Amino acid sequence: MLGYFIWQQNTTPPASASFQLQYEGPIVITKGGTYTGNWESKDAEVSAVEIKTSEPVIILNSNIRGAGRLIRSQGYAADIQVYNTYGYGITPTPWKEYKKPRNFLVVDVFRNIVVEHCYIENAAGINLGVSYEGNGSPQETVKIRYNKVRNIDGRVHDGWAIVNFVGLNFRNPIRHAEIAWNQVINEPDESVVEDNINIYNTRGLPDSPIRIHNNYIQGAFPLPSSESNYTGGGILSDSPGTDSTQATAHLEIYRNQLVGLGGYCIGIAGGNNIKVYNNRMVVAARHSNDSLYTFWTSGVWAKDYYQTKSTYANTMHHNTIAVVGKTGTWRNDIVDDSIIAANLFSNTVLADQVTKSMEKKEFEHWENKLRQNKIKIGPLASMKQKH
Template sequence: MRELNFSPKAAAPDYEGPLIITKGGTYSGNWESKDSDVAAVDVRTKEPVIIENSKIRGAGFLIRSQGYGANITVRNTEGYGLRPTPYTDYMKPRRFLAVDVFSNVVVEHCYMEETAGIYLGVEYTGNGSPEQTIKIRYNKALNINGQVYSGKDRVQFVQFNYRGEVPHAEIAWNEVINQPGVSAVEDNINIYNSRGTPQSPIRIHNNYIQGAFPYPLHLEEYSGGGIIADSPGTDSLRATAYVKVYENHLVGLGNYCLGIAGGNNIEMHHNRAVVAARFPSGKPYHFWTSGIWAKDYYKMSNTFDNSMHHNTLAVLGKDRTWRNEVYDSTFAAAAEYANHILPDSVTKDLEATEYDLWQEKLRSNRIKIGPLSHL
């Protein structure tokens, strides 16, 4: 697995203090907040807001909207986490974007470093059209990190946790790289009690996700990992449902690569999981690994009609044995797999080859990820 440096090398810009947006429009600039209780950019309107060609950094939320039915587009923007400070009331991780109640969210061609990723929660209030949906595409992220002052929150590159069904939603063509010891990510992508529709499922495809580790790194227990459908404490009408996960690359992850802990009408197919279970130093992982994890975990009668098929799995454990498939006897999924790679070929070089395959996929599809211009 290659050690890559994605940090831009341009001269540091001048940052203004926090920005509060109360009217729709297009906003460009450089904003920061060194206080974890204060968002660097706070959107307080349901009118369409575009944030573009900007740099944002914060000790807490970078971009936030709470309770406004937000319509937010963030594009061609860089976000960086600053050192967390003491907070009040509840933990405020350094989310690149945190939105509670929304009609439309688009995050495209952005770069984020040492942030706590993207969180969409509470309620979808849109009209179900392609113009009012969720699009998280063509972004680059380095070291998703849930650290807060004197602690750590469970954070993701993306988490959905909303009420309502969102058609046309897509998480695609993103590159997420987490380095051991400096990242603090839970699940890289977590679909939590959130739904697409039968005609238009949530599509999670063609993402490259490398690295998922406990923090601090010496811990032997780790509950995070790759891409998971999770659905605790709810019935089948509100559970995670109508999700398709396909053609993703999952590399060097701890705990699991693909998982279903609850939900229905979820299909995971033609993904690639390659885990040599060794650090760059060559030392074996000291925590659990697995390729596919599937279980009716919460016993809420909401887990059915799921399938996991035609995934390419080459996952070793810390004891150097296969960890491709882990099932619970109560789970009903298609036991169909293909293209297993011999255990003795699962090496760090094979993980590096997976990144080469990803780069070739980008070239062949003429896709540029990250900001499109020098900011």
């Protein structure tokens, strides 16, 4: 596993930088090893990088862009690690049989997935589905950390698909999984994202919950942003699993910042043994031109949405919440019936008038937190494997 790096200053290029590079065509990787390159696919049906091996594959210091999937693996119990790599969505092309959103990484069967210090723009995010086949060690898990994202975009040719920054939907419980220190900023009418982070019938373990912490997530909107119907939002535990062996379970969601989101900030639509604490949520429910959001907004909510009786033992506490309802005339910090599906206590609802200025201060708070913790996000000027 690629575990140690030497790096210099943080750097993120403008969007146009991806078009100044010389790109090669798609690549198919059939052997393990470390790969560096600039790859693209202008066809939604062809992944820019297709990985067809269960041997460990490291993608390092690369640039990838695509009209469909950027990096994909299907059916290989994959071990894929992606570091210091830029990923861009380009104009989608027609698809066959089913939609092919421009995921930065999509994998169905895997042992180990690491995505760190990457930059994603105008693309869908990371989707892990079907089955975790790892051994439960720290070397075979999921780590999605230190990434910088601009505009998660589910648009496909002649429509759009439901996409997330991170979507987990796989069988078998996992240890040591972590989604942390990511910055995700979505702009109205430039993005279309459902839940920024969705955990769907996916389980940690009592002694090793899935940890979602210290992420900054700003913006979640329908397309166009003037639409009134929108079901997306921030971080969601989603679980139509019919019994306790299938339902989402053992998550810890803490110290995240949720800013300017449509839909909701943090929700439990199903699942058990979920802890939501020490998060900050600030939503003025206004666009930059001061016009009101036309879609639902809320802070935290919990509900046995699927009525499977697998939603229990959940807590939401010590969160700081300042969320305006969509009409701009009322607050919707904690959805009223949430006490039924979660134990809510010691949450702080700010009495201040919620403004766009408060949202901007949250970003300043985020930058200060990065400095205080000496965390660098996004690609780094130099990153090398330490032998």
